[in-house]
Amino acid sequence: MPSLAQNPKVEALKVEFISQKLNLTDAESKSFWPVYNECADKQKAIRKNYRQTMNHLPQELTDEKAKEVVNLEVQTRQAELELEKTYNDKLKAIIGVKKLAKLKQAEFEFKRKVLETVKQQSD
Amino acid sequence: MSLNVKCLKQLNNKVIKLLKHIQFVRPVLVSSGLLFFYTALKAQTAYDSLKIKVPKHFFQTAILLDAYSKPKQTIKETDPTSKRLKDYAVKQYNLSFYTPIATINNYSHDSTINDNTHYLLTGNFMLLQPQFGGLQQHLLTKMGLGFRLIHNTGKKGLFFAEFSPFVTSDNTLKGANYWRMASTILYSHLFNDRFNLRIGITKSFLWGNRHYLPFFGVRIGKLDGVNLSFQFPRNINLQVPLSQSVRLNAYVKPQGGMFLFSNVDTLYFKNTDRKFHFTRYEVLAGLRLDVTATEHFAFYVAGGISGRNNITLYSEQANTKYKRLPLRKTFYELNTAPTGFINLGCVIRFGKRKSIGKNTNLYEAIDLNNSIDPGDNGLIIPNSEIRKANTERSNLKLKDVQDLIDYNDY
Numbered sequence: 291m292p293s294l295a296q297n298p299k300v301e302a303l304k305v306e307f308i309s310q311k312l313n314l315t316d317a318e319s320k321s322f323w324p325v326y327n328e329c330a331d332k333q334k335a336i337r338k339n340y341r342q343t344m345n346h347l348p349q350e351l352t353d354e355k356a357k358e359v360v361n362l363e364v365q366t367r368q369a370e371l372e373l374e375k376t377y378n379d380k381l382k383a384i385i386g387v388k389k390l391a392k393l394k395q396a397e398f399e400f401k402r403k404v405l406e407t408v409k410q411q412s413d
Numbered sequence: 414m415s416l417n418v419k420c421l422k423q424l425n426n427k428v429i430k431l432l433k434h435i436q437f438v439r440p441v442l443v444s445s446g447l448l449f450f451y452t453a454l455k456a457q458t459a460y461d462s463l464k465i466k467v468p469k470h471f472f473q474t475a476i477l478l479d480a481y482s483k484p485k486q487t488i489k490e491t492d493p494t495s496k497r498l499k500d501y502a503v504k505q506y507n508l509s510f511y512t513p514i515a516t517i518n519n520y521s522h523d524s525t526i527n528d529n530t531h532y533l534l535t536g537n538f539m540l541l542q543p544q545f546g547g548l549q550q551h552l553l554t555k556m557g558l559g560f561r562l563i564h565n566t567g568k569k570g571l572f573f574a575e576f577s578p579f580v581t582s583d584n585t586l587k588g589a590n591y592w593r594m595a596s597t598i599l600y601s602h603l604f605n606d607r608f609n610l611r612i613g614i615t616k617s618f619l620w621g622n623r624h625y626l627p628f629f630g631v632r633i634g635k636l637d638g639v640n641l642s643f644q645f646p647r648n649i650n651l652q653v654p655l656s657q658s659v660r661l662n663a664y665v666k667p668q669g670g671m672f673l674f675s676n677v678d679t680l681y682f683k684n685t686d687r688k689f690h691f692t693r694y695e696v697l698a699g700l701r702l703d704v705t706a707t708e709h710f711a712f713y714v715a716g717g718i719s720g721r722n723n724i725t726l727y728s729e730q731a732n733t734k735y736k737r738l739p740l741r742k743t744f745y746e747l748n749t750a751p752t753g754f755i756n757l758g759c760v761i762r763f764g765k766r767k768s769i770g771k772n773t774n775l776y777e778a779i780d781l782n783n784s785i786d787p788g789d790n791g792l793i794i795p796n797s798e799i800r801k802a803n804t805e806r807s808n809l810k811l812k813d814v815q816d817l818i819d820y821n822d823y
Contacts, residue, residue, distance in 0.1 A: 305770035324527035327768035380524040
């Protein structure tokens with residue numbers, strides 16, 4: 291199915307993978323995906339923000355910059371956690387706690403498979 | 414008696430105190446409610462403390478370039494006008510765009526219904542070169558800016574409305590313009606992801622914007638798979654995906670319009686009229702190959718037969734003067750034999766947009782937005798945003814997946 295992430299192919303794979311694992315009903319699917327996509331967009335943006343800062347750090351850090359980096363790391367974790375809490379509540383209301391747990395498992399599994407594939411290709 | 418009065422006074426005082434108390438309580442309740450609401454809001458947006466920017470719209474800005482050509486045909490000399498015209502060919506170029514200007518995205522209190530409204534600005538510029546051997550080259554243009562609204566109810570329905578005022582002119586007659594309005598209002602009902610129905614009305618440039626026509630559309634099959642789409646009065650299209658990025662379409666669609674034409678060649682026998690109207694329509698039956706090269710670029714190549722070719726020339730001034738005549742009393746009409754045609758085009762998309770994975774209503778909104786081109790010139794914009802997922806995990810690099818994994822996972 292279609293997707294419009296930074297890498298549409300991988301994003302589409304993830305959507306398909308989760309879709310298969312959760313086995314959502316039509317009604318659940320209609321409500322689930324808008325909320326899930328919104329959460330995923332925000333999560334991506336948080337991660338991108340962190341990555342961009344870390345990738346463009348100068349060799350020599352000033353005290354000010356160093357503080358900023360340390361704070362950003364904490365802020366990023368906090369932001370991700372807050373995001374997860376907020377959307378867990380929303381998703382739980384839609385698909386129930388059991389399917390939410392399945393979703394977490396599916397995301398974990400997908401991540402592992404993707405990392406394995408990347409690792410195999412880089413070997 | 415005095416005891417009763419005392420009791421009443423005491424009761425009265427108590428009531429007044431209570432009322433005062435209530436008066437005091439109300440602002441406290443209201444302010445604590447507001448504080449709670451504010452805190453709740455803050456809690457909702459706490460993850461945004463980093464001032465993270467996420468895409469605002471579900472649509473990307475898109476620019477469409479389209480070129481169409483059909484070869485020269487000799488016109489039989491049946492009357493003086495035919496003799497003047499000699500032969501006829503068509504070249505048509507189109508540049509259109511749409512860009513989202515606002516998106517309102519709402520959820521019901523339990524997040525089970527997600528409705529959204531999309532406001533888009535559209536624009537189109539068409540250059541038509543009808544090539545008559547006996548006349549000087551006229552460059553007929555059509556320019557329009559429009560406003561488009563798509564509302565997804567979050568349930569089964571979507572509403573679509575576009576209002577696009579436009580002007581037609583001829584380069585051989587400076588300063589003469591003819592203003593009109595193209596508009597379409599539709600309701601699209603999604604029974605499921607394999608069956609969709611659309612009803613509405615349209616006043617399309619294709620048919621000269623003379624009347625509102627009923628719009629009736631049916632699609633059978635998934636948007637990213639094999640599907641047959643019948644959209645009256647716009648097109649009939651059978652889509653067959655050949656791969657993740659290539660789709661073959663067999664289609665039938667009308668093409669045409671009503672343009673201002675200058676009487677610089679004194680084609681119209683009444684020399685007092687500086688301008689008249691040139692209308693053309695044809696029915697194209699052909700094959701189109703849509704190729705989605707990247708997320709931001711898609712192109713198409715089409716070819717086939719152009720049949721039911723018809724052109725007319727008529728003076729609106731003369732027609733309105735003689736009210737007994739039908740509005741479209743023409744001073745010249747020509748039907749030509751079928752010819753081949755070729756049509757090329759590309760779509761360039763800019764920027765990022767919100768994810769729409771598996772959201773069938775938004776796929777439908779995207780299809781609606783693409784199937785009715787800006788200004789309603791009868792072009793079909795490829796649904797390059799809607800692609801079938803490739804189930805193979807190949808050639809993955811860390812860069813491809815970095816958004817999907819946590820920073821601790823590296």
